[in-house]
Amino acid sequence: MAASVLFDAPGPKTKRRHRLYTVISSLGLLGVLGLIVFQLERKGQFAYALWEPFVTPKIINIIIEGTGKTLQAAVFAIIGALLLGMILGVGKLSEHRVLRWPAWLVVEFFRATPLLLVIIATWFYIGPEPGASAFLALVMGLILYNGAVFAEIFRAGINAVPKGQAEAAYAIGMRKSLVMRIVLIPQAVKIMLPSLISQAIVALKDTSLGYAVLAPGLTYTGKQIFGTFRNTIQTAFVIALIYITLNLLLTWLATWVQKRYVGEKTFTADAVGGIVQSQPDAGASGAGGAGIR
């Protein structure tokens, strides 16, 4: 057993006690699991008819199409948010008050405002109709929201580059834009990569909010399926499974990137802004945890 701050290495007596705990907790967990399965069975939730849609080729195609739309929304949103985040992040670091203040205001506003609110507002702004208009609203909302989060990640990333780097560049006569472009940003990107991917996971999960404005996507597809077949539990299960798989793939990618490009050393959430939007005005101390939506 790995050493822990909380416990000493167990002796023979403690080991015996732990074995007893293991047995008791295993029984408890199995009991809970059994209860859930029993209740599902009693209410006929394992009936083939309720699961059949998910082995029907036509429905599978619809689900794949929905997943495609979800991925599409996520990709558009992440690319847009990266651009917006870069502009806002550099804006916040600017020496000119005219640039710094508006950037700060936009970032603080969108970080503290619920994404769903932004999506609905955008939807009403461009015309509250389902379909393409709703999809646009979803992507726009995601860009605005994640752009604000990316801005903080960018800013924290650039600040995390050792000061001497910029000083050395200035000392050999580089101008500010050049220092930014060829000294600070390349190093910052390396530091930021894991946070950026984690935020991409959040964005992917957030595409589910398209449900609220009837934008095409995985969750809306689910609504249509359980609307037709009355199998809410099964649909939620399948959709959750797809999201979990996609997210775990991205998590795996983040871990790989971290090992490959950043090194085993784990960066503290503070240094890179973290995954959850941190509290506004406390970008430096904020963040940590993981993508909350």
Add this chain to the structure above:
Amino acid sequence: MQVLIDNFDKLLDAFGKTFQLFVVAGFLSLIFGTMLAAMRVGPVKVLDRAAALYVTIFRNTPLLVLLLLVVFGFPKLDIRLGFFWMNILALTMYTSTFVCEALRSGVNSIPLGQAEAARSIGLGFTQTMRNVVLPQSFRAVVPPLASVLIALTKNTSLCSIFGIAEGTAAMKALLNDNTADLWPIVIGIALGYIIIVELISGAAALLERHWRIA
């Protein structure tokens, strides 16, 4: 502007609901999340694995899908709690995974040497915990926990889809009736959320300052 003033009592009600969701779900998430974290750092492997599985599953499922499962799915299992508690249940299931991770990272951020040093100067287990490990954990945990609670505040907006007349639902209703006043309505409602978020981050900053090592 006039729309907001005319409907001020409705907005107050709506944000009361938002606040209620935040407080109840936040409280329950802290409790359940702490239990999960205890399972994860405790010595019993089975519980560690079970909690890890729970966290992986529920953290990677979108909250909206969880709400669908609980609010529309549970009644099919004859589990009926009323809309408010259904929403609370889904919020808690989701948020507690993040609470667990925040707490766990707090404990893990304490270097092993701290406990070793404490034991080597003769402190017992309880003393080591009370005087060395836990105070440092609490301090490390404040910022990430504040982030989790802020995210929870924003996530309560999803309950507008599932039958709770909270802030975002109020905005949708107002927008339906007063499409012309889009900007004042949106900014007004957003300000409501921003105030709650600022309160939480203010409290966290206060705690952090209070516990800062001199």
